[in-house]
Amino acid sequence: MPLPPFVVRSAAVPETEGAYPAPFDDEKLSLGRDLGTAAGSRRLGAWRERLLPGRRTSFTHAHVREEELLYVLAGRPSLRWIEPGQEAQEVELQPGDFVSFPAGTGVAHCVWNRADVEAELLVVGERHTSERTHYPEEPLFEAWRDDARPHRAWPDPVRPVGDARWPAARIETERLIIRPWEPADAWDLWALREANREHVGRWLAWGRETADVDEVLSDIRGYQVRFAERRDLVYGVFLGDHQPIGGIGLHKRVGPEGLEIGYWIDHAHEGRGFVTEASAALCTLVFEVRRLKLVEIHCEPDNVRSAAVPLRLGFTRTGTLPARHVNAAGDAVPSAVFSLLAHEWQSDRPLKAWDSLGRRLY
Numbered sequence: 323m324p325l326p327p328f329v330v331r332s333a334a335v336p337e338t339e340g341a342y343p344a345p346f347d348d349e350k351l352s353l354g355r356d357l358g359t360a361a362g363s364r365r366l367g368a369w370r371e372r373l374l375p376g377r378r379t380s381f382t383h384a385h386v387r388e389e390e391l392l393y394v395l396a397g398r399p400s401l402r403w404i405e406p407g408q409e410a411q412e413v414e415l416q417p418g419d420f421v422s423f424p425a426g427t428g429v430a431h432c433v434w435n436r437a438d439v440e441a442e443l444l445v446v447g448e449r450h451t452s453e454r455t456h457y458p459e460e461p462l463f464e465a466w467r468d469d470a471r472p473h474r475a476w477p478d479p480v481r482p483v484g485d486a487r488w489p490a491a492r493i494e495t496e497r498l499i500i501r502p503w504e505p506a507d508a509w510d511l512w513a514l515r516e517a518n519r520e521h522v523g524r525w526l527a528w529g530r531e532t533a534d535v536d537e538v539l540s541d542i543r544g545y546q547v548r549f550a551e552r553r554d555l556v557y558g559v560f561l562g563d564h565q566p567i568g569g570i571g572l573h574k575r576v577g578p579e580g581l582e583i584g585y586w587i588d589h590a591h592e593g594r595g596f597v598t599e600a601s602a603a604l605c606t607l608v609f610e611v612r613r614l615k616l617v618e619i620h621c622e623p624d625n626v627r628s629a630a631v632p633l634r635l636g637f638t639r640t641g642t643l644p645a646r647h648v649n650a651a652g653d654a655v656p657s658a659v660f661s662l663l664a665h666e667w668q669s670d671r672p673l674k675a676w677d678s679l680g681r682r683l684y
């Protein structure tokens with residue numbers, strides 16, 4: 323039976339030798355078969371590449387929009403990468419190794435065959451006409467390319483400026499990933515709420531409410547709208563990308579110069595410093611990216627565990643607001659107020675943050 327047009331035998335796809343255009347064509351790169359085009363791919367490019375000893379796949383480069391994946395089929399090629407502002411690093415790969423380069427991280431990479439045997443790779447990458455690529459080790463090529471293809475130029479290495487610097491849509495701390503809830507999280511969030519009805523509901527009225535998964539989904543859609551409008555930033559707190567363990571938010575309830583942090587954590591993950599870690603990350607972003615002057619945390623005066631979080635982070639108890647908070651029983655009760663000013667904050671905890679386009683904010 324003849325093969326359908328979307329199946330190709332890679333040996334039947336012609337192999338071409340890679341090189342950059344003149345005047346950068348002295349160096350010969352890998353020998354590659356454009357499997358993606360041959361099989362009719364439109365949004366993804368896929369190349370099977372042979373890398374002779376001493377050659378590299380490309381100049382070290384970082385993509386803004388195109389995600390790239392690499393799988394080692396044979397040999398011992400070396401992966402070379404450069405994190406923004408850091409020295410280049412290399413590690414030797416082996417057959418079966420898989421590498422992922424998410425777009426917009428600013429991490430530049432290439433593969434260099436420093437071994438004495440040929441290496442073979444499968445490289446898959448997105449194709450965006452408005453892609454921008456940064457070549458930290460090849461400033462002449464970068465300048466030439468910016469000139470030749472201005473739409474693919476790199477105006478500002480990774481970092482957005484001004485108003486575009488807010489809000490963070492993905493935050494990574496030492497142990498946590500903090501990101502807005504997505505519709506696909508609805509089942510997990512529903513299960514988490516169910517498991518924490520007593521624990522959270524003791525202090526927060528919504529914690530007691532029973533909700534089916536559709537109500538949780540509709541809550542998530544509401545968070546997304548308010549997040550997009552920058553009215554209210556509600557995040558999930560995750561271990562890895564898909565295990566939610568709690569929630570944290572930045573709320574506009576304390577005037578134009580500040581934001582209030584609210585939080586809750588799954589009872590099984592209490593007492594391990596996760597809330598303190600997530601709150602510290604938000605403080606850094608509010609002060610250093612959003613450049614506001616004040617962060618507050620409010621809680622019922624006898625919610626000792628909640629009050630311990632701001633105290634652990636160096637907040638000062640600045641007062642009590644009468645009848646400010648509706649407790650789980652539906653009564654208006656006072657709130658203890660903890661405040662932290664920008665100049666009082668300093669943190670050397672690991673923290674990375676990106677905007678919704680995957681550009682690094684911090």
Ligand SMILES: CC(C)(COP(=O)(O)OP(=O)(O)OC[C@H]1O[C@@H](n2cnc3c(N)ncnc32)[C@H](O)[C@@H]1OP(=O)(O)O)[C@@H](O)C(=O)NCCC(=O)NCCS
Pocket residue numbers: 521522525526585586587588591592593594595596597598599620621622625627628629631
């Ligand atoms: C309030 C609440 C979020 C606090 O959670 P928490 O787990 O106590 O806070 P953290 O995650 O910061 O953990 C701190 C604890 O971990 C310990 N810890 C362990 N490793 C730690 C680390 N690396 N860093 C900081 N603390 C660490 C601390 O010593 C502290 O333990 P302790 O309570 O025995 O002193 C939680 O109790 C909760 O969800 N309550 C219900 C909802 C609620 O009240 N929300 C707030 C409404 S205002």
